[in-house]
Amino acid sequence: MEHIKLSVDKTLSFVSREEIFKFKEESKKHLTALHEGTGKGNDYTGWVELPSQITAAELKDIQETANNLKERVEVLVVIGIGGSYLGAKAVNDALANNFDMLQADNENPLVLYAGQNISEDYLYELMEILENIEFGICVISKSGTTTEPALAFRLLKELLEEGVGKEEAKERIVAITDESKGALRTLADQEGYKTFIIPDNVGGRYSVLTPVGLLPIAVAGHDITKLVEGAKSMQEYTFATNFEENPALLYAATRNALYAKGKGIEILANYNPKLHNIAEWWKQLYGESEGKELKGIFPASVDLTSDLHSMGQYIQEGQRNIFETVISIAKTKHKVVIPEDKDNLDKLNFLAGKRVDEVNKMAELGTQLAHVDGGVPNLKIELPELNEFYIGELLYFFEIACGVSGYILNVNPFDQPGVEAYKSNMFALLEKPGFEEETKKIKERL
Numbered sequence: 001m002e003h004i005k006l007s008v009d010k011t012l013s014f015v016s017r018e019e020i021f022k023f024k025e026e027s028k029k030h031l032t033a034l035h036e037g038t039g040k041g042n043d044y045t046g047w048v049e050l051p052s053q054i055t056a057a058e059l060k061d062i063q064e065t066a067n068n069l070k071e072r073v074e075v076l077v078v079i080g081i082g083g084s085y086l087g088a089k090a091v092n093d094a095l096a097n098n099f100d101m102l103q104a105d106n107e108n109p110l111v112l113y114a115g116q117n118i119s120e121d122y123l124y125e126l127m128e129i130l131e132n133i134e135f136g137i138c139v140i141s142k143s144g145t146t147t148e149p150a151l152a153f154r155l156l157k158e159l160l161e162e163g164v165g166k167e168e169a170k171e172r173i174v175a176i177t178d179e180s181k182g183a184l185r186t187l188a189d190q191e192g193y194k195t196f197i198i199p200d201n202v203g204g205r206y207s208v209l210t211p212v213g214l215l216p217i218a219v220a221g222h223d224i225t226k227l228v229e230g231a232k233s234m235q236e237y238t239f240a241t242n243f244e245e246n247p248a249l250l251y252a253a254t255r256n257a258l259y260a261k262g263k264g265i266e267i268l269a270n271y272n273p274k275l276h277n278i279a280e281w282w283k284q285l286y287g288e289s290e291g292k293e294l295k296g297i298f299p300a301s302v303d304l305t306s307d308l309h310s311m312g313q314y315i316q317e318g319q320r321n322i323f324e325t326v327i328s329i330a331k332t333k334h335k336v337v338i339p340e341d342k343d344n345l346d347k348l349n350f351l352a353g354k355r356v357d358e359v360n361k362m363a364e365l366g367t368q369l370a371h372v373d374g375g376v377p378n379l380k381i382e383l384p385e386l387n388e389f390y391i392g393e394l395l396y397f398f399e400i401a402c403g404v405s406g407y408i409l410n411v412n413p414f415d416q417p418g419v420e421a422y423k424s425n426m427f428a429l430l431e432k433p434g435f436e437e438e439t440k441k442i443k444e445r446l
């Protein structure tokens with residue numbers, strides 16, 4: 001069985017094998033701690049065994065709910081923020097046609113997103129479009145109390161009920177939340193919505209393989225069974241493989257070896273625009289897991305070759321505190337051959353007869369070598385092709401490596417206390433009941 005592959009060769013002129021292998025025993029110990037639930041934040045490690053624990057009955061329930069929505073709606077609005085939408089968006093964009101929105105014969109509803117910002121224009125324009133469309137809502141919030149999705153849901157629920165009536169709206173709304181706590185649970189029970197549970201021991205950013213990710217992915221028409229199979233294969237592979245061949249342990253060890261050498265920024269790069277939102281999902285995963293106690297590698301991302309014409313200059317010659325991890329797709333889905341042109345004014349006839357992907361691959365290799373020459377260590381993650389199985393492998397690989405890497409840093413990779421600071425200021429400024437003291441204090445600062 002072929003797996004996704006990690007190569008760290010192009011980091012070895014910056015860190016030695018010994019510096020990476022220094023983390024060998026420690027990283028193995030951390031992997032065991034994740035599987036046994038004995039490390040920091042162990043009440044949130046339910047995601048570790050998730051791929052092997054999901055039952056066929058659970059997947060069937062998710063698929064049937066998706067099918068019911070597919071019959072009723074042209075658009076499904078997924079309402080959620082952070083881990084409550086990034087995984088679904090990442091997978092849906094990675095697997096969809098680039099121009100999905102324009103494919104009129106698409107038999108699957110278009111999945112749109114809301115509740116991931118508080119932009120009045122975004123919400124206005126979304127509601128304007130939805131007024132003339134058969135739509136449904138999948139509202140996702142683990143805590144059930146997050147302001148952004150709650151606000152969007154209040155508006156879209158009203159719009160839907162006005163458009164199709166309360167009874168039909170009930171059939172088109174699915175809520176994914178905590179089993180018993182939070183405002184969304186109370187509301188969903190009161191209104192009688194179909195609900196799915198986010199397990200207590202799975203945090204938002206590790207929840208893509210629960211109904212949080214799986215339902216919107218199934219609605220978009222992708223194969224959730226294959227996605228879970230991919231994740232399960234990576235679960236088994238990373239659990240059973242020696243450090244030397246274990247992509248998750250090597251990734252965690254190499255990035256920590258580079259961090260110890262002053263490389264404090266990791267840029268995740270791709271050469272396929274479908275992967276843009278995989279990087280957005282990865283940024284939350286690593287940013288919230290590691291960025292604490294004044295520590296952590298800052299996760300950034302670029303889409304190439306596009307950003308070689310914007311960020312390329314900095315990566316090549318700016319401050320030397322960065323390293324780059326490239327996600328590369330070995331085989332494209334389609335074939336486009338470059339034609340011969342009799343006038344050859346663009347001087348591109350030397351490429352005639354070659355595939356566009358060959359040009360892309362040479363751009364990738366050329367960039368990697370240039371960046372290494374410029375002082376940027378490079379890691380490469382290769383997927384044989386872009387499909388459900390390998391995306392499943394990639395998601396689990398990043399998750400398990402993140403847990404190990406966080407433990408190497410000696411932080412709790414499963415909490416995010418820093419996120420509360422903006423919330424409490426926002427509530428104080430908006431004079432939320434219960435925040436009277438904070439309101440008084442913050443107003444004195446303005």
Ligand SMILES: O=P(O)(O)OC[C@H]1O[C@](O)(CO)[C@@H](O)[C@@H]1O
Nearest residue numbers: 082083084141142143146204419
């Ligand atoms: O699902 P919830 O509880 O609405 O939270 C959404 C997001 O907010 C955070 O709690 C803080 O940003 C994230 O960890 C989480 O993914």
